[in-house]
Amino acid sequence: MTAPAPVIHVEGLSKSFQGKLAVDHVSLEIDQGDIFGFLGPNGSGKTTTIRLLCGLLTPDEGTGTCLGHDLLREAYQIKRQVGYMTQRFSFYEDLTIRENLDFVARIYGMTQRQDVVDAAIDRLNLTDRQHQLAGTLSGGWKQRLALTACTLHQPRLLLLDEPTAGVDPQARRDFWDQIHHLAADGITVLVSTHYMDEAERCSRLGYIASGRLLADGTPQSLVAESELSTWAIDGTDIHRLGDTLKSVPAAQQIVPFGTRLYVSGTDTAALKSTMDAIARKPGFQVHPVSPRLEDIFTRLMQRQEDTQ
Amino acid sequence: MNRWFSLDRLWAMVRKEFIQMRRDRLTFAMMVGIPVLQLTLFGFAINSDPRHLPMAILDADQSTYTRTIVAALRHTRYFDLTHHARNEAQASALLAQGDVQFVLSIPADFTRRLLRGERPSLLLQADATDPAATSNALAVLSRLEQQALTQDLRGPLANLRGTAPPFEFTVHRRYNPEGITQFNIVPGLMGVILTMTMIVMTGLAVTREHERGTMENLLAMPVSPIEVMVGKIVPYIFVGYIQVAVILVAARWVFDVPMLGSFGLLLAGTLLFIVANLTVGITFSSLANNQTQAMQMSFFFFLPSILLSGFMFPFRGMPGWAQYAGEVLPLTHFLRFIRGLMLKGNEFSQLWPHLWPLLMFTGAILLLGLLRYRRTLD
Ligand SMILES: Nc1ncnc2c1ncn2[C@@H]1O[C@H](COP(=O)(O)OP(=O)(O)O)[C@@H](O)[C@H]1O
Ligand SMILES: [Mg+2]
Numbered sequence: 156m157t158a159p160a161p162v163i164h165v166e167g168l169s170k171s172f173q174g175k176l177a178v179d180h181v182s183l184e185i186d187q188g189d190i191f192g193f194l195g196p197n198g199s200g201k202t203t204t205i206r207l208l209c210g211l212l213t214p215d216e217g218t219g220t221c222l223g224h225d226l227l228r229e230a231y232q233i234k235r236q237v238g239y240m241t242q243r244f245s246f247y248e249d250l251t252i253r254e255n256l257d258f259v260a261r262i263y264g265m266t267q268r269q270d271v272v273d274a275a276i277d278r279l280n281l282t283d284r285q286h287q288l289a290g291t292l293s294g295g296w297k298q299r300l301a302l303t304a305c306t307l308h309q310p311r312l313l314l315l316d317e318p319t320a321g322v323d324p325q326a327r328r329d330f331w332d333q334i335h336h337l338a339a340d341g342i343t344v345l346v347s348t349h350y351m352d353e354a355e356r357c358s359r360l361g362y363i364a365s366g367r368l369l370a371d372g373t374p375q376s377l378v379a380e381s382e383l384s385t386w387a388i389d390g391t392d393i394h395r396l397g398d399t400l401k402s403v404p405a406a407q408q409i410v411p412f413g414t415r416l417y418v419s420g421t422d423t424a425a426l427k428s429t430m431d432a433i434a435r436k437p438g439f440q441v442h443p444v445s446p447r448l449e450d451i452f453t454r455l456m457q458r459q460e461d462t463q
Numbered sequence: 464m465n466r467w468f469s470l471d472r473l474w475a476m477v478r479k480e481f482i483q484m485r486r487d488r489l490t491f492a493m494m495v496g497i498p499v500l501q502l503t504l505f506g507f508a509i510n511s512d513p514r515h516l517p518m519a520i521l522d523a524d525q526s527t528y529t530r531t532i533v534a535a536l537r538h539t540r541y542f543d544l545t546h547h548a549r550n551e552a553q554a555s556a557l558l559a560q561g562d563v564q565f566v567l568s569i570p571a572d573f574t575r576r577l578l579r580g581e582r583p584s585l586l587l588q589a590d591a592t593d594p595a596a597t598s599n600a601l602a603v604l605s606r607l608e609q610q611a612l613t614q615d616l617r618g619p620l621a622n623l624r625g626t627a628p629p630f631e632f633t634v635h636r637r638y639n640p641e642g643i644t645q646f647n648i649v650p651g652l653m654g655v656i657l658t659m660t661m662i663v664m665t666g667l668a669v670t671r672e673h674e675r676g677t678m679e680n681l682l683a684m685p686v687s688p689i690e691v692m693v694g695k696i697v698p699y700i701f702v703g704y705i706q707v708a709v710i711l712v713a714a715r716w717v718f719d720v721p722m723l724g725s726f727g728l729l730l731a732g733t734l735l736f737i738v739a740n741l742t743v744g745i746t747f748s749s750l751a752n753n754q755t756q757a758m759q760m761s762f763f764f765f766l767p768s769i770l771l772s773g774f775m776f777p778f779r780g781m782p783g784w785a786q787y788a789g790e791v792l793p794l795t796h797f798l799r800f801i802r803g804l805m806l807k808g809n810e811f812s813q814l815w816p817h818l819w820p821l822l823m824f825t826g827a828i829l830l831l832g833l834l835r836y837r838r839t840l841d
Contacts, residue, residue, distance in 0.1 A: 211682055211840050230838075231466050234685040245680035249486050250479065261475030262684050 162187050162312055162343040163208060165219025165226065170203055170212055177203040179366035180217070185345060185359070190338050192357030193347040194452065200366040201347040202242055205314050208345070209239050222311055235263070238310035242317045244297045246304055248290025252281055255289050256304055263308035275303050295326040302333065313337065315346040319353065331356050351449045362452050369455040378445055383454055384423040385446040386430045388416040390439040403429055407457070408450055419450045467687050476686065476694025480668075484698050490664060494702050498656050498709045502649070502717075513596050513780025516564035519546035519557045523571040528615055532585070532630075535611035536567070541600035554588075558637060560813050561799055564590050564597060564779065577612075577630055578620070584633045591636035592806050593647045596777035604632045638806045645718045650801040651774045653710045654794045657703055657733075658740050658768050664702065665744030666757040668695040674754060679840060688836040692749070692829070696741040703737035704730075714805075723808030732800050732814065735821040739793040742825050746832030768794040796820045 163185040170178040178200045185191045195201050206212040208221055210230035218225075224232040246255045256275050260268040276285045279299055289300060298318060306313065315334075319327045331353065338344055338358075346357070354360055360377060362370040370377055388396065393416040400406045400418060405425035410417045420426040434441040484490050518536070522529055536542040546563055548554035554566040568586040576583040587604070589597045608628035616629060639646045669691075672678040681691065707730075714720040722729075743764060751757035769775055771789035778789060789795045800817040803809035 206679075206840060209683055211679065213839055213841055231685055234683060237683070239680075239683040241676070241679050241683075243676050243679075245676045245678075247479065247483065247677055248675070249483050254479070254482055258475055258479050259684070261478070262472050262686055264469060264471050 159187055160223055161185055162189075163219070163221055163345070165208070165221075166217055168204070168207055168217035168219060169215050170207055171215055176366050178207065178214075181363070181366070181368045183219075183361065183368070183371070185343060187343050188338055188341055189343055189359050190334060190357045191343075191345045192354045192360045193345055193363065194349060194354055194360060195347075195363035196349065196456075199363045201363060202316055203366075204363065205239070205316050205345070205347065209233060209237050209314055211239075235308075236311045238305035238308070238313045240301050240305045240313070240315045240318055242320070244289075244301055246289055246297075246301060249288060251286045251288055252276065252279075252292070252300060253285040255300065256307060259304050259307050265308065271307065275307055279303055295322050298322055298326070298330070302330070306337065311342060313342055313344045313346075315344065317347050317349070319348065319350065327353070351447070354448050360448070362455055364456050364459060367459070369459060370451070374448060377448065377451055381446050381451045381454065382421050383419050383446040383451060384421075384426055385417055385419040385444050385450055386426070386441055387444045388418065388430075388433060388439055388441050389414060390416075392438065396433070396439070400429075405429060408453055410450070417444075417447065417450065419446055419454070421454070466685075468689055472686055473690045473694050476690055477697045480695050481698045484702075490702065493660050493664065494705055495709060497660050498652075498706050498713075501652055501656050501659075502710065502713050513599075513777040514540045515543045516541060516596065516600055516779055517545040517562065518542045518565040518567060519548045519554050519563045520544060520567045520569065521548040521551065521554045522567075522569045524569045524573040526574040528574050528577055528612060529569050531615050532569075532607070532611050533567070535607050539600075539603045539607070541603060558588060558590050559803075559807055559809060560816075561590070561803060565600070573630075580622075580629075582627060582630055584631045586635065587632050588635045588637050591639040592802050593773075593777050594639060594644055595647075596779060597636075601634055604634065608632060646720050646806055647802065649710070649714045649718045649720050650805045651798050653707060653714075653733075653801060654736065654772070654797040655769060655774055656706055656710065657737055657797075658794050659765055660706060661699060661703055661737060661740035662744040662747070662761045662764060663758070664699055665695060665741050666747045666751070666761045667754055668745060669748035670751050670754045670757045673752075682838065682840065688833050688838065692745050692832060692836065695745055696738065699741050700734070700737055703733070703741075707733055720805060722805050724804035724814075725811075728811060728814065729801070729804055732797075732804065732818055732821075735818055735825070736793060736797040736800075739821045739825045739828070742828045742832065743793075746828050746835070749832050749836045768792050771795070773798050790820075791824075793821050793824050 161184045163183055166182045168178055168181045169176065181204055193201050193204070203212065207214050208226070210226065210233055213227070218227070220226060221233045222236050226233070247258070250258065253272060253276060256272045257268065260271055265271055276282055289297065292300060302318065319330055322330070334344055334346065348354065355374060357374070359373055360370070361368055372380070390396065391414065393411055393414065397409050397411055397416055400409050405420045405422045406418050406429065407420040408418070418426070418430070430441050433439050520533060533544060537544055542565065546557055548557060548566065551568075554568070557563045558566050566588045568588070570583070573583050573585070589601060591597055608631050612629055672681060715722065744761065747760040747764070748757050751760060767788065771781065771785050772778070772792050772794035773789065774794065778786065778795070781789065796817045800814050803814055803817065
């Protein structure tokens with residue numbers, strides 16, 4: 156049995172704006188049904204990469220396919236099967252909810268347009284507000300409308316650019332439930348975010364900084380390959396402890412988290428002896444934990460800055 | 464669905480644009496406000512002094528004297544002899560078509576009656592559609608009556624140079640006998656108003672999508688450039704026709720402008736002109752990076768349209784280079800069309816020479832717009 160062709164397969168994708176590299180030789184392979192979490196700080200090139208994938212930008216270098224279609228030559232075929240949710244709400248604020256959905260349904264030439272739009276509005280629970288202008292909706296509702304609109308034509312690949320930015324926790328949770336449902340139906344999802352808790356809900360992760368893809372793998376493999384050891388220290392006076400630890404070279408990352416302090420470093424032996432010393436002090440419980448994704452990504456960033 | 468063009472997708476665009484237009488108050492204000500403002504402002508005429516106006520002659524006499532008179536006319540530099548008409552019908556056609564501004568008819572017995580001292584008259588028909596274009600030329604005629612034949616009437620004929628001139632011109636002002644400038648201005652205004660509103664409104668159509676960020680979404684969907692561009696043009700055709708209606712009502716009941724031609728032909732010709740301007744607007748819009756640039760481009764198109772089309776100044780009063788530039792502009796051809804139709808009652812065959820340039824222009828500009836339409840966000 157041969158493995159099915161990857162949904163996204165790109166190699167060496169680069170794009171620069173005014174001589175500044177925004178995406179630097181990114182290679183990606185994403186399989187069907189994956190929920191690929193695309194992480195990275197602001198300005199790291201997430202949006203640019205997504206735009207390259209759906210043909211909204213032409214790469215300076217690199218090649219690839221999306222849903223088996225060539226990125227450069229078959230933009231039309233790609234567009235028909237991809238749903239792209241932009242970072243900023245980009246449906247028409249001066250059209251009503253219904254008019255927006257109707258417009259999308261017409262553009263994709265859907266048969267039974269009326270029914271599809273009715274069903275979508277029903278799923279959104281917006282039947283009584285369907286004639287309201289989209290511009291009057293709150294951020295959370297705009298996000299729901301946008302997701303519904305960009306899945307209306309039943310795309311095989313969803314590209315979601317920071318879909319949950321500025322959305323309340325309950326709406327975020329509902330949103331992720333929906334993503335998992337879509338993935339269960341065989342839809343491939345690429346979603347960019349900078350929420351770490353969302354990263355943990357993805358089946359695969361990519362981390363990009365300054366346009367370079369620094370890590371790519373399942374959350375488990377990223378943890379396994381991180382070369383990072385992490386200890387959690389519980390106690391009442393962890394802040395003062397954190398300050399004193401700053402002078403210890405092996406403690407590369409010190410992150411307070413409520414009444415807990417996470418300490419990570421690559422020099423496991425040196426860090427372990429420091430931790431053992433703390434464990435002997437009264438008022439602190441010390442135990443090794445697996446490194447958190449946040450720590451792993453921070454480490455990747457530090458390492459990149461060091462080599463530059 | 465077809466990759467390059469689908470009626471369903473075009474209709475989706477048209478519907479969307481219609482709804483958005485309906486909700487945009489500014490569009491409504493411009494639709495009625497601009498015609499009203501312009502019609503009010505242009506209550507006066509702009510005069511100037513065009514020379515070298517083309518003239519046809521129908522000389523049934525052909526004597527030394529008639530040749531002297533023609534030479535004297537040309538000597539004033541107002542009249543250029545461009546056509547020799549064979550008969551009355553041909554002369555009239557030249558005038559109706561706008562090929563000449565004047566027709567001079569010399570009767571067969573002119574010389575005989577001149578020598579008998581009967582003070583015969585010459586018929587000069589003028590195309591007075593635009594009174595400003597002909598008034599100065601006509602003003603020199605009385606001096607010519609006095610002086611043109613002074614050299615020729617010598618010896619025994621010297622007695623003909625009496626106090627009264629030896630011959631006279633009878634002037635027929637055709638199409639606008641009373642020389643009412645509004646007759647010329649008001650139909651012209653229709654062209655000016657349409658140029659202005661059509662280009663400004665569509666000039667913003669594509670840049671608006673870019674500035675609101677909706678272009679990113681639109682580009683991610685399978686719509687083709689022609690669908691976007693034509694989809695944005697169609698709703699404004701209706702805006703154009705509403706303006707035409709406002710102006711025609713004013714022309715008829717406020718300014719009493721005659722309407723001699725076919726109404727159907729007027730609607731058809733106006734459609735070509737509206738589409739030509741909408742194409743310019745949409746092309747500017749796809750060339751411009753933002754709304755300000757689109758407005759600047761519209762302005763730079765509007766200015767020469769007003770100045771070089773024959774609206775502000777009589778076309779024949781402009782220097783050669785300006786006339787060449789003017790020939791490129793849709794307004795130039797539309798002015799000839801609408802004046803010919805309303806004031807002269809021209810037929811389709813006479814108007815066609817003013818319509819095909821509009822079609823050519825539209826095709827060329829649309830092609831440019833499609834080539835320059837950005838399919839990506841690069
Ligand atoms: N259209 C553009 N013109 C110029 N620079 C751009 C453009 N789009 C993005 N950039 C630059 O490219 C880099 C990556 O941006 P982006 O892909 O938007 O990052 P992210 O989505 O991860 O925040 C940034 O430095 C940004 O300023
Ligand atoms: Mg972004």
